[in-house]
Amino acid sequence: MVKQLNVFSENKPGKLEKITKVLSDADVNLRALKISSSDAYGVIKFLVDDPEKGFEAFRKAGVTAHLKEVLAVEVKDTPGSLNRMLSLLAINNVNIEDCYGFVIEDRKRAVIILEMEEPAAASKILERNSYVIIGSSKLYSL
Amino acid sequence: MINLLYKYFFLCLSMAFWDKHVETLPRDKLEELQAKRLRDTVARAKKSVFYGPRLKGVEPTVFKKPADIGSIPFTTKNDLRANYDYGLVCVPKDEIIRLHASSGTTGKATVIFHNRHDIDTWTELLARCIVMAGAGKGDVFQNMISYGLFTGGLGFHYGAERVGMLVIPSGIGNTKRQIQLMKDFHTTVYHATPSYALHVSEEMARDGFDPKEFDLRIGFVGAEPHSEQTRKRIEDIYDMDVYNSYGMSELNGPGVAFECEEKCGMHLWEDNYILEVIDPKTCEPLSPGEEGELVVTTINREAMPILRYRTGDLAKTLEGRCACGRTHVRISRIKGRCDDMMIIRGVNVYPSQIEDVLMSFPEVATTYQIHLLRDGSLDALIVKVELYPKMFDGDLAKLKKLEADIGKAISDEVVVKPRIEFLEPGTLPRAEGKAVRVVDKRCEM
Numbered sequence: 001m002v003k004q005l006n007v008f009s010e011n012k013p014g015k016l017e018k019i020t021k022v023l024s025d026a027d028v029n030l031r032a033l034k035i036s037s038s039d040a041y042g043v044i045k046f047l048v049d050d051p052e053k054g055f056e057a058f059r060k061a062g063v064t065a066h067l068k069e070v071l072a073v074e075v076k077d078t079p080g081s082l083n084r085m086l087s088l089l090a091i092n093n094v095n096i097e098d099c100y101g102f103v104i105e106d107r108k109r110a111v112i113i114l115e116m117e118e119p120a121a122a123s124k125i126l127e128r129n130s131y132v133i134i135g136s137s138k139l140y141s142l
Numbered sequence: 143m144i145n146l147l148y149k150y151f152f153l154c155l156s157m158a159f160w161d162k163h164v165e166t167l168p169r170d171k172l173e174e175l176q177a178k179r180l181r182d183t184v185a186r187a188k189k190s191v192f193y194g195p196r197l198k199g200v201e202p203t204v205f206k207k208p209a210d211i212g213s214i215p216f217t218t219k220n221d222l223r224a225n226y227d228y229g230l231v232c233v234p235k236d237e238i239i240r241l242h243a244s245s246g247t248t249g250k251a252t253v254i255f256h257n258r259h260d261i262d263t264w265t266e267l268l269a270r271c272i273v274m275a276g277a278g279k280g281d282v283f284q285n286m287i288s289y290g291l292f293t294g295g296l297g298f299h300y301g302a303e304r305v306g307m308l309v310i311p312s313g314i315g316n317t318k319r320q321i322q323l324m325k326d327f328h329t330t331v332y333h334a335t336p337s338y339a340l341h342v343s344e345e346m347a348r349d350g351f352d353p354k355e356f357d358l359r360i361g362f363v364g365a366e367p368h369s370e371q372t373r374k375r376i377e378d379i380y381d382m383d384v385y386n387s388y389g390m391s392e393l394n395g396p397g398v399a400f401e402c403e404e405k406c407g408m409h410l411w412e413d414n415y416i417l418e419v420i421d422p423k424t425c426e427p428l429s430p431g432e433e434g435e436l437v438v439t440t441i442n443r444e445a446m447p448i449l450r451y452r453t454g455d456l457a458k459t460l461e462g463r464c465a466c467g468r469t470h471v472r473i474s475r476i477k478g479r480c481d482d483m484m485i486i487r488g489v490n491v492y493p494s495q496i497e498d499v500l501m502s503f504p505e506v507a508t509t510y511q512i513h514l515l516r517d518g519s520l521d522a523l524i525v526k527v528e529l530y531p532k533m534f535d536g537d538l539a540k541l542k543k544l545e546a547d548i549g550k551a552i553s554d555e556v557v558v559k560p561r562i563e564f565l566e567p568g569t570l571p572r573a574e575g576k577a578v579r580v581v582d583k584r585c586e587m
Binding site for chain 1: 529531534535536537538539541542563564565566567568569
């Protein structure tokens with residue numbers, strides 16, 4: 001399981017800039033980022049090399065943030081890989097709240113980040129089916 | 143052309159009185175009548191659970207003139223709430239034929255009871271107002287305002303029937319049908335909140351009608367604070383005369399004070415009410431013409447008289463005699479409220495009601511702000527709330543649900559549906575001392 005930084009933000013010009021400045025000043029490096037927006041506001045999700053440090057920096061800067069456990073699953077960087085993983089979860093009736101991914105080795109390996117209600121249960125299902133769940137130390141050192 | 147003739151015909155009929163004798167009663171006679179009715183009212187009020195102990199030892203005979211009223215303690219909205227439900231009633235229950243209530247779905251509602259005499263005198267007051275503004279028998283009256291617990295609908299309805307107008311009890315809403323009714327039945331007079339009056343005109347324009355083409359000649363506009371500019375706008379749009387109305391459910395509802403054709407202040411019916419204007423802070427009486435809080439006593443109500451009621455409304459009396467010949471005192475347009483009650487779409491809303499709701503949600507920080515805007519021509523209620531960082535769990539779906547839940551809880555409490563805006567902590571301005579909780583931009587728009 002890895003920790004993702006979820007940040008509340010109003011949907012206004014300059015907000016993302018202000019928030020990333022906090023991470024930049026704290027010398028926190030970004031792995032990936034995703035924005036879930038409703039019209040007036042949204043939640044910005046950061047995967048960083050040091051989530052605790054990032055969280056603390058946000059707290060000090062008065063930014064509303066939350067550390068959320070998410071699942072990082074390694075898949076092959078080939079057509080259909082994501083779909084196969086998702087059908088496994090679908091069969092097991094696992095609901096996914098949010099999902100994004102990034103490539104870690106071109107044409108070979110990618111990481112899918114899954115946000116869900118009970119990541120631990122989903123993690124077991126995936127591991128039983130030979131998926132590699134990436135732990136925090138490995139993910140952050142990528 | 144027919145329209146013009148029609149308007150001219152009514153112009154000739156104007157300067158009419160419903161009850162000329164009382165409306166033009168010389169001041170000394172009027173004050174004599176007030177003093178007599180005050181004595182009767184005090185005697186009657188003593189029978190209620192609330193006033194009984196309060197007026198212990200107060201002999202009605204001490205009230206020789208209206209100004210002697212100062213020895214009676216004030217009555218506040220909180221007194222009414224605290225004595226919910228029948229605490230101020232001083233007639234047997236089976237004599238009561240109607241109740242009205244101000245907004246508030248919880249125990250905070252203010253309930254007013256009327257017996258047959260009260261409904262009748264209230265109806266008479268409305269009849270005076272209607273005729274005073276130049277309307278009457280032969281007019282078609284569309285009552286585009288809420289019926290039900292709100293006093294605006296039924297109050298005007300009864301008055302309009304009494305003067306013999308054809309009444310269309312259309313209520314508020316369903317604007318297309320309102321326009322259809324107006325067109326098909328040649329409505330000449332209507333009653334609406336200022337925002338709804340403007341809204342209807344916009345809808346007319348959208349449907350390809352010119353509001354001036356209708357047979358409208360008089361509009362009664364009230365229940366929401368509005369400026370002289372708004373009146374002029376409504377008059378221009380419809381090419382009709384618009385008259386300002388003042389009232390509140392505690393004092394019956396509409397019909398407390400109303401403009402005559404001079405459009406120079408509202409005549410307050412002094413044979414039914416005693417008016418005082420006080421400094422809301424010191425509670426000292428002010429001189430005529432000084433602006434302060436209106437304090438009103440009902441002197442012709444049997445079921446539930448209210449003595450020296452702190453209306454919370456700020457206005458002043460206008461000096462000099464009115465050209466219309468009426469002797470009853472005139473008050474200015476209501477400038478605002480001493481407390482911070484808001485009137486949104488004709489509904490009374492206290493910021494404290496919204497605050498109560500917000501504070502029941504742990505996700506919400508203590509700082510919030512209520513913004514009132516004109517959305518088109520209707521009032522829009524926007525509640526800006528800062529999130530409490532510790533309660534944020536990073537889930538957008540939960541925020542959306544929270545937004546909907548808060549919106550529903552507020553609309554359950556105050557009847558008006560708000561738009562909720564979540565803000566980052568620290569976004570709203572912090573004030574030294576009393577925070578600015580209400581930003582009313584309706585008059586600027």
